[in-house]
Amino acid sequence: MRRGSWRIRILIGLAIVAFAFIRRCSNQEENPYTGRVQNIDMTAEQEIAIGLQSAPEMAQQHGGLYPDQRMQALVDAVGNKLVQQSIARETPYQYEFHLLADDRTINAFALPGGQIFITYALFSQLNEAQLAGVLGHEIGHVIGRHSAERIAESGFWQTLATGASVGGDMGNLVAGIGQNTLLKNGRGDELESDELGVLFMIQSGYDPNEMIKVMQILKAAAGPNRVPEFQSTHPDPENRIEKIKEAIRKYSGR
Numbered sequence: 001m002r003r004g005s006w007r008i009r010i011l012i013g014l015a016i017v018a019f020a021f022i023r024r025c026s027n028q029e030e031n032p033y034t035g036r037v038q039n040i041d042m043t044a045e046q047e048i049a050i051g052l053q054s055a056p057e058m059a060q061q062h063g064g065l066y067p068d069q070r071m072q073a074l075v076d077a078v079g080n081k082l083v084q085q086s087i088a089r090e091t092p093y094q095y096e097f098h099l100l101a102d103d104r105t106i107n108a109f110a111l112p113g114g115q116i117f118i119t120y121a122l123f124s125q126l127n128e129a130q131l132a133g134v135l136g137h138e139i140g141h142v143i144g145r146h147s148a149e150r151i152a153e154s155g156f157w158q159t160l161a162t163g164a165s166v167g168g169d170m171g172n173l174v175a176g177i178g179q180n181t182l183l184k185n186g187r188g189d190e191l192e193s194d195e196l197g198v199l200f201m202i203q204s205g206y207d208p209n210e211m212i213k214v215m216q217i218l219k220a221a222a223g224p225n226r227v228p229e230f231q232s233t234h235p236d237p238e239n240r241i242e243k244i245k246e247a248i249r250k251y252s253g254r
Contacts, residue, residue: 044091044113045092047112049113051113054111058117065099066099075131080097082200082201087143097118105119106122116139133210133211139196140197143196194211215244
């Protein structure tokens with residue numbers, strides 16, 4: 001009986017794993033704006049809905065929106081200029097730029113579908129070109145569909161871990177492999193967004209070398225005790241600087 005039960009467990013586990021791979025293959029699609037093939041299981045409309053639904057909560061977590069409308073107007077002007085001068089204008093996403101009141105946390109991030117945020121703590125350290133670099137990077141996340149891809153990839157690895165757990169008590173091992181893979185892919189997302197940000201800056205008339213200064217600001221903000229690259233979803237600023245220099249040479253011809 002126990003041998004029979006073990007065989008049934010293996011068969012069920014294999015079926016779950018097979019389902020995960022079949023579903024993943026059926027969700028493969030080429031991103032028309034980056035040319036990269038991705039595992040995506042939601043539509044652009046769903047991405048927009050997630051972003052709009054999550055935006056108020058994200059703003060609340062950072063003390064709400066910054067009250068000075070002149071500063072918000074500058075963020076809007078730079079962000080909209082980047083959109084209008086790049087492939088972002090061809091996408092179905094609804095780009096909205098939010099200046100957060102948080103004056104302690106140096107951060108910027110994008111939600112699926114075009115909701116983009118920057119904290120006042122970071123904004124206050126940037127000139128206009130550097131602001132363009134940050135917002136261009138976040139637009140790159142939206143166009144790259146990185147959040148949607150991470151959601152789909154997380155689901156894939158969770159299903160694999162379930163199959164491995166049912167079939168052979170190896171769920172923790174597979175889950176660990178999945179976490180490392182997602183970390184690696186997350187760093188790739190950052191580098192892709194850096195490159196797109198450089199391109200958008202050039203197309204909008206900003207000096208892309210200001211993106212390098214942004215990396216130096218981020219490095220200084222992290223301090224000497226920053227998390228090693230292999231443990232972080234973000235590449236080390238020094239590595240990002242080298243990739244940004246490559247992108248500048250690629251898109252500006254120098």
